[in-house]
Amino acid sequence: MRTLPCLLLLAALPLGAWGDKGHRVISGLAVKGLPPEPRTWYAGRERDLAAHASDPDTWRQDRKEGPRHFLDMEPYGGPDHLPRTLEEAQARIGGDYYRRGVLPWIIQDRWRDLVAAFRAGDPAKVVTASAILGHYIADAHVPLHTTENHDGQYTHQRGVHSRWESGLVERHVQEDALTPLPARPDPAFLDRPWDWLKASHALVPQVLEDDRKADRTTAVDKQGPQRTQAYWMIFWSEQGPVVKQQLQLAGQHLGDAILTAWIAAEKPSAPVQAR
Template identity: 30%
Template sequence: MLGLAVITITAGSWGFLIHKTAHQLAVYELPGTMQEFFYNNNDYLQYNAPRADVRRNEDSTEGPKHFIDLEAYGPNAAYNMPMTWEEAVAKYSKDTLLEYGYVPYHVLYMKDCLTAAFKAGNKDSILFYAADLGHYVEDAHVPLHTSINYDGQLTDQKGLHSLWESVVPEIEISNYNLSTKHKATYLNNPAKAIWKAIRKANALLPDVFGKEKEITARFTPETKYRTQTRKGKEYKSYTTEFAKAYAAELKNTINGQAIASANLVADFWYTAWVDAGKPDLSALYGGKLSEAKQQSLQRALTSFRNNTLVKDSLIKPR
């Protein structure tokens, strides 16, 4: 088995499931007509939540928008890096940022794009930027998106990226608490908000790496991995047993980060709308939701409050 390649999801982030779920939860946290507008376009938001990852396969400039390798920016970079893109370019150079990632700065840029779309009242642009902004905010909550050792490749833990953000959530989501009392809140300082998320995610790295090492010591290579054949080539991926053991050691860490990302997505969407002057969005969905759509929204909100979204089959499948 030593000669087999480890299956990783190098183009992914949070996995499609959690990106879609976080977008969905964020919609439930919005107020009034803003919530109605977003819910009326929920299918679009769900479908396009992972779009930025797909774009990485076609656009060579897309990758660094999803991460930030803090080690490359000097000691204590999570606390010492500038708040704005312009200051960061002046301090490190644009080439450095393009090489080692700049997700917090791209979040702020996308927030400005969404604000402009709200001001223009352009439905297609609003939805486009809302979907992408949410994606980048969610990526900022993934610990491995803050490290140069993003896949455990430097510590003999290759494949850790997909284990943490995709394999475990897809196995454990039915056990997650996907209910929160958070309501979309205006961000007086969006830069501080996204950097707070980056710092929290980065602080989780010791457990992300350490717990995998601890669990590995309890497994043999045969029980840690399973082999698969694709197009005549053998690969190895984590067994369900190993993923569950890793999840148990991490406790509610991944669940907590998923909820935190949904909360901040709602906050960024709401902040962009407020900064645009709180435009009336009702005209963008005919002034009123259909009776069927209104009933659907109320059922979804009830399931959200009761933490029965998975049980009620309201979490969109991957």
């Protein structure tokens, strides 16, 4: 990363996505979707992978970290006008660009780390690099990580960020009810983060509408963080399929990333471990 403009506002931005449970689930789905050979790298290490899937959310003391987890689309004029390079981002919106999020470029960087880990032949590094890459890929599948209204603050829905990405997941998602989708090699992998972010962004209006609907139809103290059981049931009945879809897609796209990195590293065999 080159220049770092004023980052003082970052402390106010939410960092977590999916909560710990969501990130763990996504890493598990990804490994299950891998073909046998690259999957061998993770055999017996699935717990390590899951354990590190939320690590980037704990790096908050580094003020550069926050914007790595999102991309605000509005400053660029929406999802069809996103910059493809950091240089373009800076040229388009000036010194503010970093604070508006750098998620797609971080995914590219962390994917290259994974290729290097496969080339180094070190399973511990492969697992760590996969966990970190997986975290950012997962974040790209959270609709509210693509908008400056990231916590509903402009639509009087503060807290919707965590209600969607961890409230629903913690309360309602059952891991074994999710389907691992098969990983696919993707020669254009480095372009994909923009596609995922666009697809996530398209979900934003309905997330906000369903949150409002759940609030309208239930008694709730909207000043406080508490919501009733009825709220959660309504929000889940509307958004549950979307949450599950995004978890499954994030798992598949992490699988695509791993498989493609393994191929880029010329398909190394996992070293036999004395365990």
